[in-house]
Amino acid sequence: GAVVSQHPSWVICKSGTSVKIECRSLDFQATTMFWYRQFPKQSLMLMATSNEGSKATYEQGVEKDKFLINHASLTLSTLTVTSAHPEDSSFYICSNGALSGRVGDEQYFGPGTRLTVT
Amino acid sequence: KNQVEQSPQSLIILEGKNCTLQCNYTVSPFSNLRWYKQDTGRGPVSLTIMTFSENTKSNGRYTATLDADTKQSSLHITASQLSDSASYICVVSRSSNTGKLIFGQGTTLQVKP
Numbered sequence: 001g002a003v004v005s006q007h008p009s010w011v012i013c014k015s016g017t018s019v020k021i022e023c024r025s026l027d028f029q030a031t032t033m034f035w036y037r038q039f040p041k042q043s044l045m046l047m048a049t050s051n052e053g054s055k056a057t058y059e060q061g062v063e064k065d066k067f068l069i070n071h072a073s074l075t076l077s078t079l080t081v082t083s084a085h086p087e088d089s090s091f092y093i094c095s096n097g098a099l100s101g102r103v104g105d106e107q108y109f110g111p112g113t114r115l116t117v118t
Numbered sequence: 119k120n121q122v123e124q125s126p127q128s129l130i131i132l133e134g135k136n137c138t139l140q141c142n143y144t145v146s147p148f149s150n151l152r153w154y155k156q157d158t159g160r161g162p163v164s165l166t167i168m169t170f171s172e173n174t175k176s177n178g179r180y181t182a183t184l185d186a187d188t189k190q191s192s193l194h195i196t197a198s199q200l201s202d203s204a205s206y207i208c209v210v211s212r213s214s215n216t217g218k219l220i221f222g223q224g225t226t227l228q229v230k231p
Contacts, residue, residue, distance in 0.1 A: 043207060043221040044162070093161045107219065109161035
């Protein structure tokens with residue numbers, strides 16, 4: 001299956017600073033990538049859909065100015081958490097997928113990035 | 119409302135035993151149902167994907183079933199191993215091309231020696 005990597009795997013930052021998380025699709029050209037957030041003992045929650053060469057589509061309740069997404073190439077999407085606060089501490093996971101909802105359109109998830117804001 | 123509900127929330131079994139996890143969904147229109155395994159601190163890894171026409175699909179010691187009429191699915195794990203300890207997530211995809219998946223809350227399985 002397709003391989004998705006994330007960097008960094010974990011990061012600790014101070015409140016008020018910004019953190020950038022990279023998601024790379026290593027062997028699959030992903031026109032669409034997805035960003036999820038997962039709080040302890042909860043399931044994944046979709047934050048936004050990242051579209052190569054265009055603006056991301058954010059889910060209701062997710063602040064686009066706080067979570068900046070850039071998908072400049074078919075293999076890289078970045079999520080920047082701006083002015084981070086302790087409540088932003090979470091596990092951030094990305095996935096790739098050219099299309100979805102169809103048989104064979106698998107979504108491959110990255111290993112996740114643990115963000116801790118102090 | 120499109121929802122995916124899993125049971126039990128958590129489960130503890132002894133190594134070598136079998137177990138079955140349940141998933142009920144109300145997603146419509148339905149496209150496919152997926153089971154993922156998520157180890158602690160890692161991203162989910164796909165186990166099976168089934169469309170409405172598939173009743174069962176196996177992946178090694180993992181066997182998933184689907185009843186599209188009752189909107190129920192199960193994941194059966196045979197001869198459990200310590201490495202099976204993880205969270206198992208049922209995910210349903212709607213018939214669309216948006217790529218959005220609807221996640222269940224997961225079942226946390228702990229296999230003890």
